[in-house]
Amino acid sequence: MNDLLADAIFWAFAAGSVTTGLRVFRTDSMMRAAFYLLASFAGVGGILVLLGAEFLGMVLILMMAGEMLIMAIVMVMFMMNPAGLNPMWMVHQHRVAVAAGAGSFVLLASLPFLVKFPDRPAPQPEEATAELGTELLGDSMLVFQTAGVALLSTMIGAVVIANRSGRFGVAEEGSQEPTVEPGAGDQR
Amino acid sequence: MSEYAAAGVAIAAVGAALLAGVYFVAVFDRLIGALVEGRPLQWSRLLAEPVQSSALMAVQQRRTTERPDAPAWALAPALFAGLAAVALAMVPLDRDLVATDPATGFVVFSAAIAMVMIAVYLHGWSPNSAFALHGAYRYGAQALSFQIPFLLAMLATVLPAESLSIVEIVNAQESLWNVVRQPAGLPLYLVVGVAVSFWGPLNLPDGSDLAGGTSVEDSGLSRLLWKAARAAMLVSVAAMGAAAFLGGWWGPWLAGPVWVVLKTVALLGVLLASGHLLARVRIEQFVLVSWVVLIPLALLNVFVSGAFLL
């Protein structure tokens, strides 16, 4: 692929990401906002692939697809807006939002000028995915696995506790944690 | 320049294969339907009917609803068909005959399957209609449940290949197909394959109890495109199953590409027959079975496959 084409693709992805990112705040629906955000992330994923980080780019798209859908559904569930079909105003606390947005833009945009980046092009790795895996997990496989299992059991535990037929009885019957004294928990 | 020509040929080949696959699914599905119904086969009718009904849908008016999200409505079938094309493009016909073989093929395929739920959700959400929306939410529940067992079933095939590339996954099956090496893999994959393209027993988002679900408001060309995209996804799922579990091009006597096509047709037969022979599942049951049975089974499949490699 020649440089011109690569540049064209990069700018297409970049422009797409920025435009859809802007649209997130200019739309009137939670669903559209979520899907614009997904499109923005997909563009970033494309740029990552273009930079040779194939695995990271595709995983970004893979994870964001599920996450955006869950986020959209949860948003709709807790807003009084049937299924996000009715229009709504997606922005609030304007002054704070504008200040925070401008501040973080200035901070992030100034980084390239303040940081001195190393000036030696790295060779394209043969097995980018394998190297990434070694880099991430090489010395800390056990730590990652332990953390993963701990997170999984936390999630299962949270689901069990939040369930209607929870650990301490059915939710609407005023379920109560059993006490240490025998027989005291039977009062409910 | 030849680099671009090769890319053009590959894209055209994937498109042609997908079109042929969609037509084949339409005929094959009617054939199985006629066999189940016990009606005498009229081959000329069987072959012509998909073309006729497509032509009718192409000339019908495209109706719209009150305040739909028109761009999303138009985008959904295109996105769905595009994802099917992405998945099919990575299925090798032979060791050197594949449209594209990214080193992270498995991840690209997974991302395509994950994006399917966005396509279906958009399709149901955009017409601003209650039954369509209901279908979209059902697919959300269905998709979030099948994603994990689906990815785990596919992940187990990556282990013996020690590579994420689909060509390498097929290559590693020279001596032993994954369907034998991981007996739980193919059944898991087929169950979730039916769920991905929501066919037959897992047709919850477009089910008849919702009078068509996400496609209830589709008419004319949009109905035709949505049907075609669903069939295309079924073809891609079957082709990927043939590659990942049935040894792709490996097989005696016949040429590699012939084996790939035969295996894909066999899997399509299983998927389509399930649509005519199994009653629709209740969504609650499917979600329960996914989380309680399929995920542990898929995890076990991964652990056992990994243990054999140690």
Next chain:
Amino acid sequence: MPVFAVAGSGTREQVQDLRLDVHMQLVDTPRAATILLVAGAIPEELAEALARLHDSIPHPRCTVWWPLGAPSGAWLGSFPHHVAIEDQVPGRLTAIQRELLSGQRPSEPPILPDVDAAPWRGVGPFGQGGTGMTGGTPYGRPMAELGPDRDGLRLDVLPLTVGPFFPRFPAGLVLDAKLAGDILVEVAVRDNPFVTNSVRGNDRAGRGPFLRALTEPVSLAELELARARAHLRWVADALAACELAALGLRVLRLATAIMPGDSEPVESLARVLGWTQALGWSTRGVGRIEAAALEGLGAGPVARASGLPDDLRAQDQAYRDLGFEPIVQAEGDAAARWRQRLAEATQSLELAGRAGDRRTIPTGSIESPRGLLEPAGGPAARLLPLIPGLLEGMEWGDAVTTLVSLDLDLEEASAAAGQAHGEAVAS
């Protein structure tokens, strides 16, 4: 060709039989149709709903009225545009569709004005109806209300009206439902124009042996064969509701082919249905009705599936001579109702084979395939009040399965009344 069919009074079987023709494709949504086929008489209360249905069919479209002996002067005659046909329906419809596509026949213009329910411009920068993020009444459309859900949260409920031409429901049934996600939290059944008798049944001769048996002696063999056929027709419909349309057509063909005394095909069908899980995972434990709730309703197979040995035939001397015993199931769920109807179809065929020339004595009431039929009405009208309590708390898919399993025939009541009315006029 894609046809959206509306089965009016007394035309359920004729419309169902259209499915057997390979050219006919009865579709679930008007958006997929080119032809709106209206069979029999439709109560005038449904005129507006029918017009809306007509307008949602994409161009080119055509309305076809198949009167099937409906009284002349029915209001549908004044439906703005329609073609009336009497027989050879598939052939005529094919010809009409060809004319539509070639432009020889103009597509029908809409009947109702194409205007929005409320103007699409509200208060606020996005018309969201207020100044806050969501407040107010956007575009004049009421917001959903919050309601408690089964997980102890307070979430949105979506009000939804289903009917009167929803393809899985009997024509005329309208549900006012409130959905919280997939769950029906509130259900109300609207007054049904077929039940309230605004439409008179057809005066055709040979209306069916059960209606005739109300007033004249009918041979047991004929009654029992008709019963077995009615049960199999229900199975065909129920299979289509389980996404098994092709298998449904096989059963429909079987329904027209079965012979008295030969119950083997039905028994093998029952085995096939067990294997396809139509009797299993889609229905087991769904729509359970306690026997006490059905006491005295004369609900036929529905009552017997809940364990009530409630069958008029057991009191009939002619049936007792044949050694008739009502079949009952214990579970009372949708699966039990499937099994019940298959078992009764088998039993009926076997009875029909042994009935000889025995005839019923008309007593003014008869055990029809759906339950106790009287001139005052059929079982459907008596089952309707049970529906809200039955469906509340169900998921939508289960609610449809349950309603299908009840086999409501709303116009049976009006047909019986129409017959009585016709006789009163004649005498």
